[in-house]
Each structure stands twice: as structure tokens, then as C-alpha cells.
Amino acid sequence: MVEGLLEVRGLCRRFGAIEALKDIDFSVDTGEVHALIGPNGAGKTTFIHHVSGALQPDAGSVRFAGQDVTTFGMHRRVAAGMARSYQITNIFLGLDALDNVALAVQGRPDAGSSFRFWRPVRSETALFDEARSYLEQLGLGSKATTLAGNLSHGEQRALELAMALATRPRLLLLDEPMAGTGPEESARMVELIEHLARHVTILLVEHDMDAVFRLADRISVLVNGQLICTGTPEAVRNDAAVRRAYLGDHL
Amino acid sequence: MAFYRPAPWQKPLSVALLIAALALPTLLTAIGQEFYVGFATRVLIFALAATSLNLVLGFGGMVSLGHAAFLGAGAYVAAICQQAGINEALLAFPAAMGVAGLFALLVGAISLRTRGVYFIMITLAFAQMAYYLFVSARAWGGDDGLPLTGKMAFAGIGLGGDTPLYYLALGCLALVMLLFGRLADARFGRTLQAIRENETRMEALGYAVFRYRLAAFALGGALAGLAGALLANLTGLASPNLLQWTQSGTLLVMVIIGGVGYLYGGVVGALILLVLEEFLVGLTPHWHIALGVLLLGVVLFAPKGVAALFGKRHG
Ligand SMILES: Nc1ncnc2c1ncn2[C@@H]1O[C@H](COP(=O)(O)OP(=O)(O)O)[C@@H](O)[C@H]1O
Ligand SMILES: [Mg+2]
Numbered sequence: 001m002v003e004g005l006l007e008v009r010g011l012c013r014r015f016g017a018i019e020a021l022k023d024i025d026f027s028v029d030t031g032e033v034h035a036l037i038g039p040n041g042a043g044k045t046t047f048i049h050h051v052s053g054a055l056q057p058d059a060g061s062v063r064f065a066g067q068d069v070t071t072f073g074m075h076r077r078v079a080a081g082m083a084r085s086y087q088i089t090n091i092f093l094g095l096d097a098l099d100n101v102a103l104a105v106q107g108r109p110d111a112g113s114s115f116r117f118w119r120p121v122r123s124e125t126a127l128f129d130e131a132r133s134y135l136e137q138l139g140l141g142s143k144a145t146t147l148a149g150n151l152s153h154g155e156q157r158a159l160e161l162a163m164a165l166a167t168r169p170r171l172l173l174l175d176e177p178m179a180g181t182g183p184e185e186s187a188r189m190v191e192l193i194e195h196l197a198r199h200v201t202i203l204l205v206e207h208d209m210d211a212v213f214r215l216a217d218r219i220s221v222l223v224n225g226q227l228i229c230t231g232t233p234e235a236v237r238n239d240a241a242v243r244r245a246y247l248g249d250h251l
Numbered sequence: 252m253a254f255y256r257p258a259p260w261q262k263p264l265s266v267a268l269l270i271a272a273l274a275l276p277t278l279l280t281a282i283g284q285e286f287y288v289g290f291a292t293r294v295l296i297f298a299l300a301a302t303s304l305n306l307v308l309g310f311g312g313m314v315s316l317g318h319a320a321f322l323g324a325g326a327y328v329a330a331i332c333q334q335a336g337i338n339e340a341l342l343a344f345p346a347a348m349g350v351a352g353l354f355a356l357l358v359g360a361i362s363l364r365t366r367g368v369y370f371i372m373i374t375l376a377f378a379q380m381a382y383y384l385f386v387s388a389r390a391w392g393g394d395d396g397l398p399l400t401g402k403m404a405f406a407g408i409g410l411g412g413d414t415p416l417y418y419l420a421l422g423c424l425a426l427v428m429l430l431f432g433r434l435a436d437a438r439f440g441r442t443l444q445a446i447r448e449n450e451t452r453m454e455a456l457g458y459a460v461f462r463y464r465l466a467a468f469a470l471g472g473a474l475a476g477l478a479g480a481l482l483a484n485l486t487g488l489a490s491p492n493l494l495q496w497t498q499s500g501t502l503l504v505m506v507i508i509g510g511v512g513y514l515y516g517g518v519v520g521a522l523i524l525l526v527l528e529e530f531l532v533g534l535t536p537h538w539h540i541a542l543g544v545l546l547l548g549v550v551l552f553a554p555k556g557v558a559a560l561f562g563k564r565h566g
Binding site: 052054073074075078079083084086090091092094095099103104106107108109113114115116117118119120121122124163167 | 252253254430433434436437438439440441442445448449451452453454455456457458459460463466
């Protein structure tokens with residue numbers, strides 16, 4: 001079997017008495033949109049934290065792009081090509097939208113060192129031109145000079161995504177990108193992710209089942225820290241255990 | 252906290268301040284108050300020291316309670332250089348910066364692995380260790396400190412009298428403020444402030460956060476070392492008291508009064524605190540209490556520091 005872009009093996013994690021992740025085997029293949037669903041508190045965000053390197057597992061391994069990254073901190077995984085967006089919007093509210101994305105571009109190894117002490121960062125047109133292109137890609141072109149704190153919730157979600165893209169990832173980890181957005185913004189976000197999926201592999205955690213079934217090539221279901229099923233949307237929809245444990249009458 | 256961005260009036264104001272500072276000794280002499288040149292030098296030196304802490308605290312978000320250790324180290328290096336026959340500031344001052352910077356690099360490499368109150372305690376512990384080291388170092392005067400035999404020379408010109416040292420301190424401060432203003436608005440400053448705002452997010456953007464923090468901490472230490480070397484020349488003594496935690500506390504108070512994270516926060520704070528102290532000491536033996544009340548006033552009425560009253564920083 002060809003190794004997937006992301007290969008998680010035997011991942012375990014406890015928080016005190018809570019077994020948040022139990023022996024998870026999971027993979028994401030290059031080019032796919034792999035959705036991870038499950039009820040609140042199932043451990044989805046915790047799982048994303050372990051993939052991104054924000055948390056270290058008690059046991060198990062994470063391989064990315066053919067490399068064992070289990071001991072890598074977050075910034076090294078980003079440099080290796082992983083990027084994430086946060087469930088709770090996590091941007092620099094005191095900077096404008098363009099500055100936020102420029103900061104993301106600047107962090108990339110190929111954008112040069114950040115140990116530059118003299119030249120005003122705003123005079124670095126290459127940085128800002130590229131940042132602008134990501135804003136435009138996400139429909140935020142007209143908001144470049146708006147303080148991130150003054151953007152609407154949906155715009156902040158989009159900005160979050162623009163920052164993740166600016167790191168030029170091979171794998172995008174999206175933790176509930178639609179969280180808290182209205183129906184119109186959600187629809188836009190679905191379109192956006194569909195568009196992004198043509199260029200980048202995506203691991204998507206999402207509650208909105210319409211979005212999940214529309215976007216995902218494969219779906220995995222996490223319940224109580226256990227992966228109970230992985231398969232095509234069709235297979236997951238018809239899986240008896242999934243229906244019992246989670247989806248109920250959503251379908 | 253907002254990100255630093257140079258205000259349009261900043262450059263003209265800096266130039267005006269520099270000109271005023273250049274004229275000050277002549278002015279004081281003209282009105283027969285040369286005595287205050289020494290005091291003004293003290294203000295410049297502490298402005299430099301507080302600014303170096305502001306880089307660490309205000310821009311880097313690192314609450315160090317051991318910053319005076321680097322000030323003290325710089326003072327001792329200057330005195331030890333002189334003892335060893337090196338009386339040239341162009342050699343001794345870079346040596347002071349180098350030693351203080353390396354010391355800060357070591358302290359930072361260990362303490363920056365911790366956060367919050369642990370970081371405060373570890374920086375404090377390192378500073379106290381350095382303090383006891385110097386107190387017990389007989390060769391360097393023990394708790395009496397190491398006196399200088401006289402002021403050093405700069406490029407062969409003696410710094411004797413008050414005015415030459417004043418101009419040297421002014422030159423150092425001006426250069427440091429120029430560098431500080433540039434780096435704050437360059438990639439490095441942007442990175443440092445973003446880490447202060449949200450460390451985890453910066454990691455998730457691929458930044459090796461630790462390295463930038465450490466660099467800022469070491470640079471802050473080196474600049475404090477420069478201030479220490481100047482101070483030893485002003486007071487004629489490298490004293491272990493310079494490394495005491497109370498001295499670190501004084502620098503912290505200066506930065507807080509002046510404005511944490513404001514480019515001129517350290518300068519404004521040093522000026523206010525030293526002028527108040529000078530003024531109040533002459534007025535009442537209970538000047539500590541009066542000073543405390545004034546500080547309380549600043550915290551209540553200008554919680555972001557006095558520099559914040561002059562300019563609103565934009566995002
Ligand atoms: N840092 C933590 N400390 C203790 N318990 C945690 C921590 N993070 C998550 N948990 C627990 O782990 C479980 C999974 O949480 P989470 O991953 O946020 O779920 P989901 O994202 O699927 O809603 C929950 O029971 C939560 O309370
Ligand atoms: Mg979650």
C-alpha cells in the first residue's frame with residue numbers, strides 16, 4: 001500500500017482520568033478531503049492538536065510526507081508543510097488583515113529570515129504582494145487595511161484560512177471552519193474549501209453535515225475518543241454503528 | 252497590546268529632542284547649574300537601561316525581574332578592564348556589551364523554557380546568584396565594589412569632567428533609540444510583538460518562537476551592559492548593589508511609568524522617576540512615600556504609561 005500524506009498509528013492520549021484518544025489509526029491520502037466528524041467532546045480538536053504538534057501523545061506515532069514527525073514541535077511541522085486553522089478564531093486583532101497574512105508569509109522558510117533589524121517590514125513589497133493575493137483568493141481583497149478586530153465573524157474565519165494558506169501547506173487542518181457563521185457565510189466557506197481542495201489536501205473537522213457530505217472524499221467518525229468507522233460518505237451514511245452512536249436522524 | 256508603528260511626528264520630535272539634549276550642558280553652564288550635567292547624564296544612562304528592558308518586557312512580553320544583573324555585569328566589565336590596564340571605552344564598552352549579552356543569552360536559554368511566574372522567579376534567581384558572586388569576589392572588591400581610578404577615555408580623549416561623559420551617554424542613547432525604532436518596525440520587531448500577542452499562533456505559522464525571544468533577551472542584556480559601563484564611569488564604582496533585585500525593580504517601574512511597549516517608554520519613565528526622586532529628596536525625608544503616591548497616580552490615571560498619553564499607537 002502506498003503511504004498516505006498523513007499516517008497516524010496507535011495514537012493514545014489521556015487527560016487525567018479522561019481517555020481523550022484511544023489507539024487511533026488514521027490516514028489522509030494526498031489530494032483527498034478527509035472529514036473527521038463526531039459529537040461534541042469526542043476528541044476531534046484534541047486529535048488535530050496531536051497532528052499539528054501542539055500536543056504530544058502518550059503513545060503512537062505521526063508520520064507526515066514520509067517523515068516521522070512525532071517528536072517535532074508545531075513550527076517544524078508547519079515548515080514541513082502542515083497548516084491549521086483554529087476552531088476559535090485566532091488572528092492578530094491589532095494588525096490589519098493584510099499584515100496578518102504578511103506575517104504568515106514571512107514565517108515561511110523560503111521567505112527569508114525574520115532576523116532583519118533595519119528595513120521597515122512594510123517596504124518589503126514581495127511579502128505584501130503575495131499576502132494580498134491570498135486575501136483576494138479568499139474574497140477579502142477590499143478588507144486589506146481593515147483591522148482584523150473590526151472584521152465580521154465570517155471575514156475573520158476567512159482571514160484565518162488565508163493565513164493558513166500563506167504558509168503554502170501540503171496538508172490543511174481545518175477545525176470547524178464554519179463554526180459560528182451564518183448560512184450565507186457557510187455556503188461561501190463551502191465553496192471556498194471546494195476551491196482550495198483542488199490544490200491542497202485537507203483534513204476537515206466539521207459539524208455541518210451538509211457541508212461534510214458535499215466536501216468529503218472520505219469520512220472518519222470519532223466517538224468518545226475512538227475511531228469507529230472510516231469510509232466513503234456513502235459507506236459512513238449506511239454504517240449501523242455510526243447511525244446508533246452519532247448521526248441519528250440527521251440523515 | 253497594539254503593534255508599534257512609527258508616528259509621522261516621531262522623527263521631527265526625536266531630532267528636536269536630540270538638539271535640545273546637545274545644547275543642554277551649554278545651557279546649564281550659562282545659568283551656572285553645571286552641577287546638573289552629572290544628573291542629566293544619569294538620566295540618559297537610566298533611559299538607556301530602561302529602554303533595554305522595554306525591548307524585553309514591552310516588545311518581547313518577557314517579564315524579567317533580573318535585568319539589573321546585566322547592568323551590573325556591564326559596570327564590572329568596565330571596572331575590570333580598567334584594572335587590567337584597558338582604559339579605552341571603545342574597547343571596554345563593547346566588552347561590557349559582549350559579556351552582558353552572553354550572560355543574558357545563558358540566562359535566557361534556561362529561563363525562556365518557562366513561562367509566567369516561573370520565568371519571573373528564574374530571572375530573579377539568576378540575578379541574585381550573580382549578586383552574591385560579586386559580593387563574595389574579593390579580587391573585585393567584595394561588597395564594597397570595584398572602584399574606577401578615574402573616568403575612562405573615548406578614542407583617546409579623556410572623559411574627565413562631566414560634559415564629555417554626558418555626550419558619550421547621549422550618543423549611545425541616540426544610537427540605541429535609532430536601532431530600537433528601526434528593529435521595532437522591521438521583520439524582527441514585528442515577529443517579536445506578534446509572539447508577545449499570541450505565541451501559539453506564531454508557532455502555528457512556522458516561527459521558532461524561542462529563538463526570537465532569546466535574541467531579544469540577549470540584545471536587551473547587551474544594551475543594559477552598555478548602560479552599566481557608562482554608569483560605572485559616572486559613579487566611579489562598579490557596585491554589587493547594581494545587580495540587586497531592587498535595581499531590577501526600579502528599571503521595571505521606569506518602564507511601567509513611561510509606557511510598556513512604547514518606543515520612548517523607557518526614556519520617559521527614567522526621566523520622570525529620576526527627576527521626581529531628585530526633587531522629592533530635597534523636599535522631604537519621606538520622599539519614598541510621596542513617590543509611591545505619585546506612582547499610584549500614574550497607574551490610576553495613565554495605566555498604559557505616560558508615553559501613551561502623547562500618541563495613540565495605531566494597529
Ligand atoms: N487540555 C485538556 N485538559 C483536560 N481535558 C481536556 C483537555 N482538552 C480536551 N479535554 C477533554 O477531552 C475531550 C475531548 O475534547 P475535544 O477534543 O475538545 O472534543 P471535540 O473537539 O470533539 O468537541 C473532552 O472531554 C474534553 O473535556
Ligand atoms: Mg472541537
